[in-house]
Amino acid sequence: xxxxxxxxxxxxxxxxxxxxxxxxxxxxxxxxxxxxxxxxxxxxxxxxxxxxxxxxxxxxxxxxxxxxxxxxxxxxxxxxxxxxxxxxxxxxxxxxxxxxxxxxxxxxxxxxxxxxxxxxxxxxxxxxxxxxxxxxxxxxxxxxxxxxxxxxxxxxxxxxxxxxxxxxxxxxxxxxxxxxxxxxxxxxxxxxxxxxxxxxxxxxxxxxxxxxxxxxxxxxxxxxxxxxxxxxxxxxxxxxxxxxxxxxxxxxxxxxxxxxxxxxxxxxxxxxxxxxxxxxxxxxxxxxxxxxxxxxxxxxxxxxxxxxxxxxxxxxxxxxxxxxxxxxxxxxxxxxxxxxxxxxxxxxxxxxxxxxxxxxxxxxxxxxxxxxxxxxxxxxxxxxxxxxxxxxxxxxxx
Amino acid sequence: xxxxxxxxxxxxxxxxxxxxxxxxxxxxxxxxxxxxxxxxxxxxxxxxxxxxxxxxxxxxxxxxxxxxxxxxxxxxxxxxxxxxxxx
Numbered sequence: 001x002x003x004x005x006x007x008x009x010x011x012x013x014x015x016x017x018x019x020x021x022x023x024x025x026x027x028x029x030x031x032x033x034x035x036x037x038x039x040x041x042x043x044x045x046x047x048x049x050x051x052x053x054x055x056x057x058x059x060x061x062x063x064x065x066x067x068x069x070x071x072x073x074x075x076x077x078x079x080x081x082x083x084x085x086x087x088x089x090x091x092x093x094x095x096x097x098x099x100x101x102x103x104x105x106x107x108x109x110x111x112x113x114x115x116x117x118x119x120x121x122x123x124x125x126x127x128x129x130x131x132x133x134x135x136x137x138x139x140x141x142x143x144x145x146x147x148x149x150x151x152x153x154x155x156x157x158x159x160x161x162x163x164x165x166x167x168x169x170x171x172x173x174x175x176x177x178x179x180x181x182x183x184x185x186x187x188x189x190x191x192x193x194x195x196x197x198x199x200x201x202x203x204x205x206x207x208x209x210x211x212x213x214x215x216x217x218x219x220x221x222x223x224x225x226x227x228x229x230x231x232x233x234x235x236x237x238x239x240x241x242x243x244x245x246x247x248x249x250x251x252x253x254x255x256x257x258x259x260x261x262x263x264x265x266x267x268x269x270x271x272x273x274x275x276x277x278x279x280x281x282x283x284x285x286x287x288x289x290x291x292x293x294x295x296x297x298x299x300x301x302x303x304x305x306x307x308x309x310x311x312x313x314x315x316x317x318x319x320x321x322x323x324x325x326x327x328x329x330x331x332x333x334x335x336x337x338x339x340x341x342x343x344x345x346x347x348x349x350x351x352x353x354x355x356x357x358x359x360x361x362x363x364x365x366x367x368x369x370x371x372x373x374x375x376x377x378x379x380x381x382x383x384x385x386x387x388x389x390x391x392x393x394x395x396x397x398x
Numbered sequence: 399x400x401x402x403x404x405x406x407x408x409x410x411x412x413x414x415x416x417x418x419x420x421x422x423x424x425x426x427x428x429x430x431x432x433x434x435x436x437x438x439x440x441x442x443x444x445x446x447x448x449x450x451x452x453x454x455x456x457x458x459x460x461x462x463x464x465x466x467x468x469x470x471x472x473x474x475x476x477x478x479x480x481x482x483x484x485x
Contacts, residue, residue, distance in 0.1 A: 081441075082454050083454060084454060084455055084457075311438045312435070314438060314457075315435050319427065344433065344434050
């Protein structure tokens with residue numbers, strides 16, 4: 001196989017090194033021909049990105065990649081201010097931490113079914129359910145929470161209303177179907193023949209995009225209360241469901257899936273309620289982690305806005321609108337297993353959710369990635385149940 | 399902080415909070431008076447208007463929480479004169 005040499009893409013404006021991660025998390029989304037990359041550092045700045053591509057480089061091809069990468073950098077990164085990291089909770093946990101993904105695969109507990117898609121069996125499955133049950137119990141102890149199971153699909157109009165399309169177009173996963181017409185079915189079948197391209201045939205005969213796969217659970221909750229006054233100025237809803245984000249080549253083991261499970265808790269009501277509820281849930285989550293022997297940290301974070309401008313990113317950090325709970329997977333890597341978010345009146349205004357009279361409500365939410373949480377637990381305690389905390393081991397069917 | 403400085407900051411804050419009564423010691427963020435992008439707009443306005451640079455370590459919300467604290471910050475920067483005014 002011929003190895004294609006990396007292509008160097010110069011940045012029109014060097015990016016300070018402390019924003020390197022903001023560059024790195026966007027490179028694969030610049031173009032699907034990029035199969036690998038490394039940042040080029042010089043004198044405290046990122047000055048270029050070396051990329052490997054699935055197609056041979058030529059001057060026109062490189063010029064296109066240069067244009068696209070610089071567009072993304074100019075839009076999303078260059079205007080950002082780096083804020084010093086701020087950790088608000090830290091716990092060392094017990095023992096050492098070791099990445100166990102290869103162990104899980106070797107034992108047949110986890111296996112890949114597609115890009116960013118990992119199937120899991122026992123004991124992972126039961127452990128995940130028990131951890132979720134602990135989270136749910138913690139929520140129900142503190143809040144009068146309505147437990148809801150939402151359908152998997154979410155309306156495209158709902159997703160548009162959240163603003164998600166404008167902020168994270170790179171992550172959206174659409175659901176489609178054939179145009180509901182006999183000629184479309186026959187035309188599609190003729191086009192695919194025995195080995196024709198499904199994608200090509202769909203582009204000709206596909207129907208509308210009425211639905212998407214939800215990137216998070218809380219959007220369902222805002223739809224639930226659309227154009228309504230909340231039943232209480234301190235409303236809490238919790239749901240567990242599958243969530244989907246196109247993570248491109250950033251997919252990695254159970255760390256970053258395209259298809260994963262979230263336990264979500266949404267607070268709707270007065271500003272004081274949603275902020276206080278977020279804090280209380282964070283504090284009780286730390287206590288839960290401590291009881292499970294799980295160390296980690298919680299810190300100020302931001303979402304991966306794409307082609308959406310830099311202001312939202314550093315505004316989110318400055319206002320501490322988002323905290324991420326990160327647990328270690330080995331000596332050098334960790335993963336966000338949960339986030340605690342304050343949305344001000346953004347979603348309530350978008351969906352006409354009122355707290356009282358004509359005043360839009362405030363919202364906050366917490367989302368826990370259950371596969372990640374379970375995986376981080378196993379990296380801490382090992383895949384053998386004998387190594388798990390006794391109280392939890394008794395709950396897990398092994 | 400001079401009256402002129404306070405007045406200019408107050409005038410900017412009021413453009414973002416139409417119809418609201420804002421005292422100089424009101425916490426703009428805790429009270430929900432301003433939207434989520436206000437902090438960013440404020441920092442950029444301060445830099446442009448007063449020819450100063452808000453450094454990374456100075457990006458702390460409490461600094462920009464009230465008209466008083468914003469004024470104290472600008473006055474401190476001006477007194478330090480560490481940053482060219484860019485004019």
